[in-house]
Amino acid sequence: MAQAQASAAAATGAEPVLRLSGITKRFGALVANDAISLGLGRGEILALLGENGAGKTTLMSILFGHYLADEGEIAVFGGALPPGSPKAAIAAGVGMVHQHFTLGENLTVLDNIVLGTEPLWRLKQNRAAALRHVEDLAARFGLQVESRRLVRDLSVGERQRVEILKALYRGARVLILDEPTAVLTPQEVESFFATLKTMAAEGLSIIFISHKLNEVMAIADRVAVLRQGRLVADFPIAEASREGLAEAMVGRAVALPERSRLEPGAPLLRMEGVGLRGAEGKVSLENLDITLCEKEIFGIAGVSGNGQAALAALISGLDAPTAGRFEILGDAIAEASPGAMLKRGVGRVPEDRHATGVVGDFTVEENLVLEAYGGDRFSRFGFVKGVALRRNAEEKIAAFDIRGADATTATRSLSGGNMQKVILARVLDQKPRIILANQPTRGLDVGAAAAVQALLFQARAEGAGIVLISEDLEELLQMSDRIAVLYHGRLSAPVPVEEADLRTLGLMMAGHGTAEHSDEGRHAS
């Protein structure tokens, strides 16, 4: 296999800068990395693809010296890399950007970058030289960020640039990026990809860890797929296909759940000219018209920050409309009351599962009854029925295939996909008539996303109406019956999914095509 890679590198004309040979790492009985061999060429972008737990992060941690490999060797620029030393890795030109940033918020960009690059006991910093070097790097690699600003004033995308600059400042020529796009908005992802291309063109070699197929297809030169600790595929991106990669990742053909044709039933939720004045700095909603029927999925497309949060707040009862008429099952809604919304039969899958979806330090069994503990099923005379809680949790864990947890595990320690299953189990348990699903598959890997989608389809088949808010157009096209686009707090007229296509929706998301922007639309065309 090593020879195959060598020839692949030779074919692209790239000199090899990094070679992993036969890396094996065991944690007890678990083999996290099983004899993995990989090469990386100069100026090459290698996507390391795999589901959560496939061993991507372990492999990169070995490369960066956080873990010691049980077997195998690493060579950087032809020299053997001493194992288990991040310092040696940095000295050899390997830089790592973690998914969670390690920046000081009240310090300037420059401070964050130069920390630790000078001997501690020196009486003077050479700030002018440091500044020049940082600005050189920023200009060369297209990582524009003002060195004097405080990190707390930066956007997430800018913070990521600071992290990359930190690595480059230390002389990194091989950059490892751990799920770099997980925290970025779609626009930021676009400019980030442009930056990656620039960096590769300047001769940096990049390892890009991801589980998002479309990103990998868009940016990588070569893709390596890990599954259960083994390297199962390694080929140039030109030979890859979405389906092939998905199959390699999961180990079987992934059946993406298919929307069945259902005849919509009676209307459940109706908005007529609904408006919501946003607080200062927040997007207001204006003149929303939505009718959601039984057995229907109503997709809301749009770049996040265009009023999705306000719309979700309305449907979940956190806010009441300031204008227009909002009806749920025929009742007009005038007051904000999340509790009343629950009673009316609205189930909610919140956007940020860690912050508002679950209570991380509570156990799985507690999180499963957060919206029902007051009822007869789970309490009597004001005391919680522990046995009922436990039995409920065991049923749900089996029925929803929640892995890596039992009833008493702290929910915090679950993976994103399993946490989302806990939330769905809790929501569906209430037999909701209306489900608000806000970014239900964000950050989930292919298998988990498919499971969540299948659960939503099942609820729809049982008669629920679903409002699906998503930034992922492909997901919307796959799941929705009708799609409308939210832009600057206004909603376009919904179109049946059969008549919708990616291009038109994309343009509408950018503000072209909605009624009030018809002028711009004409300009653009």
Added chain:
Amino acid sequence: MDILEIFVSLGFWAALVRMATPLIFGTLGELICERAGVLNLGIEGIMTLGAMVAWMWVYQGGGLWSAVLVAAAFGALFGLLHSGFSVYLGVSQHVTGIGITLLASALSYFAFRMLLPDVTTPPKIDPFQPYPVPGLSELPFLGEVLFTQSPLTYLAFALVPLVAYGLYRTPLGLAVRMVGENPMAVEAQGIDVHRLRTGAVMLGSAFMAVGGAFLTISVFDAFYIGMINGRGWICVALVIFASWRPGKALLGALLFAAFEALQIRVQQSASAFIPYQFFLMMPYVLSILAMIVMSRRAAYPKALLVPFRKGER
């Protein structure tokens, strides 16, 4: 005496500078600790200890400057104790700090009583005398106010730019500021978070102890029970007032000292019709008001109060 008269009197301004001195030491010390992410509520006790130790050293025949060093050493020692609990063991910084204050104050009084069991009036020593700076002390007004002070006052004022330079212009200062913001970032650079924090707490505690020593071996010439009288707590508040910046810390110390000096003088002139307790209260009320105004946009060191344990996120 009318308020205007107070403001033009030399004595008021000289007293203000003198009264600000222990606050400057204490506030800078607390500021260094907090910048490293450790709240040091041991300050009140450490100042008491510094006052006692320095005075005792001189009383037993030691020199004044060596007394300052001895006080600093004892302060650093109690800083080490504080950091042992709050940094290495990760115990609540509030609880540890209060504990240090109780322990250090009680030990000071205990030692004082043990060494001088029979005295009723505290014995006196020869304290620092004002040192007129040659030349500068000849200046009208300023000469008397700023340049005819105790050497320790000059030291306090000199420490302000030194601490600022250290924090903002040296690699070590950058590491200290970062460890109070995000210890992970410091750890990632191969710098030992616990040692760095401990060093900062020890240095800060040494400053606090010298602030206490100033009272016994410069302003007064004896040690009294309860003589720190809440100055340590004021320093904790002044750090917030200063938004964790040394320059503003000096400003805050001067402002509070001004209220205090004013209070004493107004009390003498107007107490006929207003109860004197009102004037005692005034500096604190005014500090609260000043804090409300100044600390609106205060940017807390992000990792203040958060213990760091390796391998945890």
